[in-house]
Amino acid sequence: MRLALKVDADTLRGTRIGVPALAGALKRARAGATFLFSLGPDHTGRAIRRVFRPGFLGKVSRTSVLEHYGLRTLMYGTLLPGPDISRRAGEVMRSIRAAGFEVGVHCYDHTDWQDFVTHRDARWTEQQMRRAAERFEQVFGERPQVHGAAGWQMNEAAFVFEERWGLSYASDTRGAFPFRPKFAGRVSSCPQLPTTLPTLDELIGIDGVTAQNVDRVLLERTAQLRDGHVFTLHAELEGMRLLPVFERLLSGWRTQGYEIVSMATQRAALNDATLPVCEVVAGTVPGRSGTLACQVLEAA
Numbered sequence: 001m002r003l004a005l006k007v008d009a010d011t012l013r014g015t016r017i018g019v020p021a022l023a024g025a026l027k028r029a030r031a032g033a034t035f036l037f038s039l040g041p042d043h044t045g046r047a048i049r050r051v052f053r054p055g056f057l058g059k060v061s062r063t064s065v066l067e068h069y070g071l072r073t074l075m076y077g078t079l080l081p082g083p084d085i086s087r088r089a090g091e092v093m094r095s096i097r098a099a100g101f102e103v104g105v106h107c108y109d110h111t112d113w114q115d116f117v118t119h120r121d122a123r124w125t126e127q128q129m130r131r132a133a134e135r136f137e138q139v140f141g142e143r144p145q146v147h148g149a150a151g152w153q154m155n156e157a158a159f160v161f162e163e164r165w166g167l168s169y170a171s172d173t174r175g176a177f178p179f180r181p182k183f184a185g186r187v188s189s190c191p192q193l194p195t196t197l198p199t200l201d202e203l204i205g206i207d208g209v210t211a212q213n214v215d216r217v218l219l220e221r222t223a224q225l226r227d228g229h230v231f232t233l234h235a236e237l238e239g240m241r242l243l244p245v246f247e248r249l250l251s252g253w254r255t256q257g258y259e260i261v262s263m264a265t266q267r268a269a270l271n272d273a274t275l276p277v278c279e280v281v282a283g284t285v286p287g288r289s290g291t292l293a294c295q296v297l298e299a300a
Contacts, residue, residue, distance in 0.1 A: 018239020
């Protein structure tokens with residue numbers, strides 16, 4: 001059985017500190033993963049705009065945002081100018097690829113994408129994605145092959161651009177199995193490998209789940225699952241204070257018989273001709289505020 005890991009690096013701090021820590025843990029466990037980078041300015045402080053989103057304050061209180069992100073990061077884009085992540089941490093990004101891990105695009109400006117993409121037009125969306133692609137090429141000297149949307153937020157134009165981009169695959173959605181996305185009546189040829197498992201910050205603080213037992217809760221779920229799942233982790237969480245939890249998960253998954261791989265490895269096992277076509281709609285996920293791009297499980 002295979003279980004793919006997707007690492008989202010949202011901030012400068014997460015890229016500089018959390019990403020190398022995760023790479024070290026993965027190397028020690030002989031595990032693969034895909035690292036997706038935010039490549040433009042770190043404007044994390046502007047996330048305060050989400051204060052009126054249903055469930056946002058509850059999630060903040062459960063997952064100790066200040067503890068995980070740090071005060072300085074939470075001021076970027078408001079009281080402090082937002083540092084340019086790829087220009088300040090490009091060497092770290094290249095070191096991850098040099099260590100043998102797959103790398104791809106998370107976004108250009110994480111906060112702007114997460115907060116605005118569902119309400120913006122094709123021109124704005126394409127500009128954001130082109131900026132991210134150009135920065136990726138500046139850092140790595142090659143075109144990206146995978147995109148994983150910040151906050152699982154997408155619109156029709158983003159799906160269209162991924163197809164035109166010629167990506168091997170994308171991981172922008174929440175769902176249950178790989179599929180070809182249908183959005184607003186259009187079917188994309190770019191397969192989606194959705195995040196299929198809950199993230200740690202969606203579990204902690206609910207029904208008695210803590211940082212001390214969340215690994216056991218997640219391992220109970222994966223003990224009952226089939227092949228082909230994707231787990232998303234964050235450089236700012238599992239790469240820092242939750243690193244011991246992640247290391248326990250790696251050990252537990254190995255015991256359960258999983259091979260821990262990159263999403264590229266998972267993608268290579270797919271037959272595009274047999275992938276189901278599924279609608280993508282705005283849906284909700286337990287433990288996470290707002291709506292996300294979600295796979296409709298009945299084939300379209």
